[in-house]
């Protein structure tokens with residue numbers, strides 16, 4: 001089996017936000033509905049203070065509370081794939097917001113209808129916006145008044161599956177989430193938790209990476225090398 | 232319709248919302264069970280909107296939970312990695328909600344629909 005996980009090393013992250021920019025471009029993000037955000041805070045006291053940076057995205061939980069809530073109301077718009085990727089089907093989503101309400105990390109974001117047609121009102125569409133819906137991956141066919149969130153770059157993962165290259169996920173840029181590819185200080189890693197030789201397994205073990213808000217029992221598939229205390 | 236139900240459950244639920252004795256949460260669980268069995272019917276469809284969505288109707292009007300049960304301080308705790316802390320704070324909201332509160336009822340084995348497994352569950 002392959003279990004895809006991400007490791008974010010807060011000891012290395014310098015807050016440059018390259019991952020956030022990459023996500024914006026790669027996933028056709030619309031204003032007000034980011035898939036990846038930077039959370040920073042100051043620790044210590046002046047003059048011995050410093051800033052701790054961390055990016056937040058969907059944890060692709062093994063027990064996704066969002067999916068349970070969506071299933072409970074019979075909508076079943078949220079799916080978890082065999083590789084562990086949690087995605088929302090915009091065609092099924094009714095925009096109730098329950099996934100957001102139950103997600104311990106507050107991840108799903110509502111797509112504002114007015115924001116999906118034109119990023120720069122009054123101007124021509126950007127080349128990304130001009131891509132016809134039919135040519136986009138389903139996760140990039142945003143619909144107003146539905147919820148969206150990080151998909152672990154599902155379009156790339158799906159491509160790896162289609163190309164028979166699942167073993168290259170986390171290694172080849174074309175099969176690896178863009179945020180993890182662009183980090184200039186190797187603070188982000190992506191790979192297979194079930195492969196004992198993978199980089200993610202080594203980092204989780206060596207640096208004692210932890211999962212956030214374990215008390216919810218959602219078993220996130222994103223690990224953090226924590227810096228600056230308890231989250 | 233739900234206002235009648237709310238009135239009917241008022242006696243039970245008010246005491247339950249500010250529960251001190253264990254017996255009172257048994258009553259809360261009965262109301263929750265009735266909700267799940269559709270003995271208590273809610274007209275509103277799924278949604279977070281205070282007036283038109285089921286979420287607040289169930290928690291506030293039927294179960295009679297006080298706003299402050301879930302909504303606490305106007306800000307998230309310092310250093311909590313929570314995506315939504317970067318959203319503009321809703322003007323009408325009674326204060327940011329603490330997700331930990333949900334665990335009380337929505338963890339497996341709790342009185343409400345389960346969304347969270349016990350954190351000690353083996354994977």
Ligand code: SF4
Nearest residue numbers: 058059061065066103
């Ligand atoms: S982090 Fe939130 S949105 Fe993502 S899978 Fe877990 S419960 Fe669902």
Ligand code: SF4
Nearest residue numbers: 070093094096097099
């Ligand atoms: S907003 Fe959409 S995806 Fe989220 S719980 Fe409601 S129907 Fe499901």
